[in-house]
Amino acid sequence: MIRRGAGLAAFLVATPVLIGIAYSALASVGLLGPGSTGFSTASWASAFDDPQLLRGLGWSLWVASAATALATMAAVVVAALFRPGTRSSGVARLLAVMPLPLSHLAAGVLGVLVLGQSGLLARGAFMAGWIDQPAAMPALIYDQWGIGLIVVLAWKEFPFLALIAFSLLADRGRALEEAARTLGARGRAVFWAVTWPVLWRGLMPAVVAVFAFVAGTYEATVLLAPSDPLALPLLTMERYTDVGVAKRGEAHVLVLIGLVVGIGAVALHEAARARDRRAT
Amino acid sequence: MTSVPAMLRRGLLPLLLLSAAMPLAILGLASIGSDWFFPALLPGTFSLASWRNVVGTGALLGPALLASAALALATGLAAMVFGAFAGSAIAAATGWRRVIGAGAAFLPVAAPPVALATGLHATLLGAGLGSSIVGVFVAHVVPACGYTTLYFLGIFTVREGGHEDAARTLGAGRFDVLRRVTIPMMHRELLEALLLGAIVSWGQVALTLVAGGGSVRTLPLEVIDYLVAGQDQLAATGSLLLVIPPLAAFGLMRLALRNVELVLP
Numbered sequence: 129m130i131r132r133g134a135g136l137a138a139f140l141v142a143t144p145v146l147i148g149i150a151y152s153a154l155a156s157v158g159l160l161g162p163g164s165t166g167f168s169t170a171s172w173a174s175a176f177d178d179p180q181l182l183r184g185l186g187w188s189l190w191v192a193s194a195a196t197a198l199a200t201m202a203a204v205v206v207a208a209l210f211r212p213g214t215r216s217s218g219v220a221r222l223l224a225v226m227p228l229p230l231s232h233l234a235a236g237v238l239g240v241l242v243l244g245q246s247g248l249l250a251r252g253a254f255m256a257g258w259i260d261q262p263a264a265m266p267a268l269i270y271d272q273w274g275i276g277l278i279v280v281l282a283w284k285e286f287p288f289l290a291l292i293a294f295s296l297l298a299d300r301g302r303a304l305e306e307a308a309r310t311l312g313a314r315g316r317a318v319f320w321a322v323t324w325p326v327l328w329r330g331l332m333p334a335v336v337a338v339f340a341f342v343a344g345t346y347e348a349t350v351l352l353a354p355s356d357p358l359a360l361p362l363l364t365m366e367r368y369t370d371v372g373v374a375k376r377g378e379a380h381v382l383v384l385i386g387l388v389v390g391i392g393a394v395a396l397h398e399a400a401r402a403r404d405r406r407a408t
Numbered sequence: 409m410t411s412v413p414a415m416l417r418r419g420l421l422p423l424l425l426l427s428a429a430m431p432l433a434i435l436g437l438a439s440i441g442s443d444w445f446f447p448a449l450l451p452g453t454f455s456l457a458s459w460r461n462v463v464g465t466g467a468l469l470g471p472a473l474l475a476s477a478a479l480a481l482a483t484g485l486a487a488m489v490f491g492a493f494a495g496s497a498i499a500a501a502t503g504w505r506r507v508i509g510a511g512a513a514f515l516p517v518a519a520p521p522v523a524l525a526t527g528l529h530a531t532l533l534g535a536g537l538g539s540s541i542v543g544v545f546v547a548h549v550v551p552a553c554g555y556t557t558l559y560f561l562g563i564f565t566v567r568e569g570g571h572e573d574a575a576r577t578l579g580a581g582r583f584d585v586l587r588r589v590t591i592p593m594m595h596r597e598l599l600e601a602l603l604l605g606a607i608v609s610w611g612q613v614a615l616t617l618v619a620g621g622g623s624v625r626t627l628p629l630e631v632i633d634y635l636v637a638g639q640d641q642l643a644a645t646g647s648l649l650l651v652i653p654p655l656a657a658f659g660l661m662r663l664a665l666r667n668v669e670l671v672l673p
Contacts, residue, residue, distance in 0.1 A: 133497030134509045141494055141557050142512035144550045145519050148527015161530065206424070209417050220421055226428035229654035231611035233628045234431065234647040237635055241434055241644070246446040248434070254447040262446050283427065337518075344520025346614040347628070351635060361522045365614065368526050383523040390518050 149387060156380035163373035171377030178378075183357035185385065191274045191281070191359070192343035198282035199289050200335050204327050206286075207293030208319065221294055228287040236351035239280040243268040243352075270354045277352040284348070285338045289331060296330035297323070336397040340390040360386055431651060438644030458645040469630060469646055475541065476627040480606040480653075482545055487552035487605030488598055494553070495560020510561060516554030524551060525618035532619055539621030547619035548612055552605040559604055563597050603657045610654065 155161035158168040175181050210220040227235075242248045250265040259265050269276035304322045313321060346361045353359045358366065364386060367379035438444070439458055441451025461468040498509030516524065528547050529538070537543030575589045591598070613628045620626075631646035 133493075134501035134505050137494030137497040137557065138505075138509040138512035140490070141553055142515045144528060144531070145515045145524065147531055148519075148524060151530050152523070152527050155530075205416075206420065209413055209420065216417070216421065220417070220424050223421075223424040223428040227431060229607070229651075229658035230431055231628070231650050231654065233611055233613060233631060234435070234651045237631060237643055237647040238431055238434060240635060241438055241640065242430075248449070251447045251449050255449065286427075340518055340520075344522065346520075346522050347611065350613070350632065361520060361614070364522045364526065365617070368522075368618070379526060383526050386520045386523045390520050390523070391515070394514065394518050 149384070152380040152383045152387075156377055156384060158377060161376055161380070163376065171374075171381050175378045175381040180358060180363060181382070181385075184360045184363045185389075187274065187357040188343050188360040189389070191278055191353075192339050194274075194278045195281035195285065195342050196335060196339045198278065199285040199338060200331065202282070202286045203289035203293045203331070204324075206290050207297055207327065208323055212298060221290075224290045225287045225294075227284065228291065230284065232281075232284060232345055232347040233351070235280050235284040236348035239269060239276055239348065239352050243276040243279070245269075269352045272354055272357075274353060274359075277348060280348055280352060281342050281345070285342065289334055289338065292331060292334045293327055296326055300330070301326045332397065336393050340393040343389050343393075344386055360389075432648070432655075435644045435648045435651065438640055439648050440641075442641060444640070458641040461642060462645065462649065468642065469627070469649070472625045472627045472630040472646075473649055475625060476610060479541070479545055479548060479626065480609045483548040483552050483609035484602040484604075484606030486545075486549050487556040487608070488601040490549075490553045491556025491560045491601050491605070492594075492598065494557040495562075496564045498557070499561050499564030510558075513554055513557040513561060516551045517558065519551075521551070521612070521614040522618075525615045528615075529618050538619070539623045541620070541624050544616050544620045544624045544626075547615040548609040549605075551615070552608040555608055556601045556605050559601055560597070563594075603660075607654050607657065611650065 151160060155164065156171050158164050158166055158171065206220070206224050210217040210224075212218070212221075240247065244250070245265045245267060246262040249268070250259065250262055253259045253265060268279075301323055304326060305318050308318045308322045344361055346365070349359045349361055353362060360382065364379055364382040367375045367382060370376070370379075437451065440454050440456060442455050442457070443452035444450075445452075458469075462470055462473060494509075494513065498506060498513065501509055519527075525547065528550065532538050532543040532546060535543075537546060571589050571593060572585050575585045580588065611628060612626070613632065616624060616626050616629060620629075622629075627646055627650055631643050631650065634640075634646060635643035
């Protein structure tokens with residue numbers, strides 16, 4: 129009974145996604161969907177011939193890597209510095225996780241209001257006498273490097289990683305650190321020998337999840353990313369909503385690439401973790 | 409002499425305060441501030457015009473808010489019921505069945521929303537649910553069920569069913585055990601799952617855009633349109649409406665979670 133229940137649950141939760149993947153796979157080779165004319169690899173060829181695809185994919189991976197790295201570093205620093213025990217640490221930990229329930233769209237709107245060329249940062253720079261007009265402000269949104277998007281996504285993901293880092297140090301870190309101190313380790317030695325490995329190992333699943341999520345996020349990207357290069361989620365949506373039916377096949381190729389990035393990151397991490405488990 | 413960590417702590421605290429207070433402060437100011445042009449640091453005048461667009465006749469944001477709220481509530485309820493069933497079933501399984509079950513639950517969570525949306529769209533069109541609120545609901549339910557299944561998988565993995573066993577020993581049937589023991593004992597977890605499912609729906613853009621075909625207007629879609637159109641005041645008001653319910657839910661969850669130990673991999 130229980131075995132059947134687990135199988136049914138797995139089937140029900142995964143089926144809509146698997147149908148979607150199967151549909152995209154068939155539509156990408158012309159076997160399904162509007163304008164399908166029988167098996168053809170034309171959509172794959174034209175998607176990979178288009179320099180926009182590789183640039184968009186590379187750009188999305190760059191933004192996801194940079195935002196995830198920044199958020200992880202901030203979470204590690206805050207978790208290591210603000211340990212339970214004092215009132216100010218408690219306040220800092222609460223402040224760190226407060227933006228957690230904010231939606232990515234609201235974070236994107238904030239990004240426009242703060243980082244735009246006539247945003248609050250530019251106004252502050254004007255007041256300080258650093259710039260004399262909005263155009264003199266360096267572009268932080270819609271910019272080629274995605275600086276504004278990286279900052280917003282790092283800020284948005286930081287509370288999630290910080291929450292896990294706090295919990296890791298409270299659960300496992302404290303006892304191990306005490307053991308290290310008893311054995312004579314001090315300051316930096318405790319951090320590098322105990323705190324950092326505990327945080328790094330424990331945070332990895334969440335870091336991979338953040339990377340996969342950020343690489344495919346649409347909400348903040350549509351508000352803050354440039355039109356050239358076009359981020360992978362935006363490029364997919366553009367192809368999918370194109371009036372030319374022929375572009376739909378390319379959209380399905382991009383969907384499959386997006387899935388490979390998201391699910392591939394999780395699979396790679398699981399493989400590394402399994403290897404790590406075997407080695408220890 | 410002050411140590412480096414103490415100096416860092418002193419420097420970081422104001423930054424954390426800024427990070428926590430900034431969303432409500434800036435969005436709140438932008439939602440009531442008009443004539444707020446460069447280089448003014450504060451709005452020239454204040455007005456509640458954008459908030460009047462939330463309620464009343466001819467309100468621009470009202471219908472979208474209503475649609476978002478209805479979708480979030482329905483999605484939360486459906487995902488809570490499904491997640492409780494699926495999570496408990498997968499948690500009770502062992503070996504490869506459990507691994508496959510957990511992997512299946514991860515699938516809708518790990519798939520990028522745009523990929524999920526385009527994949528689901530054809531199925532919804534085939535079922536006659538394209539560009540309808542029911543179609544958008546079905547699309548929202550898919551990732552929400554992934555999240556709630558994973559949530560209940562964690563809950564049921566560490567939960568002991570001693571009370572249910574005792575009730576069965578005393579002659580209670582399956583329905584009685586569920587109604588008289590499991591649901592009363594798990595009302596907090598069920599509420600949290602409902603909120604989790606509702607929050608997943610509340611912020612959706614890509615799934616709503618594709619499944620709704622642009623004709624189902626929810627709050628996130630209105631916010632994007634107003635921001636792109638340069639209507640910052642309305643966009644900020646809509647964003648605040650998007651922020652306040654999850655913040656309130658988060659506050660409630662923190663209260664509820666005080667006595668719960670977080671289980672991590």
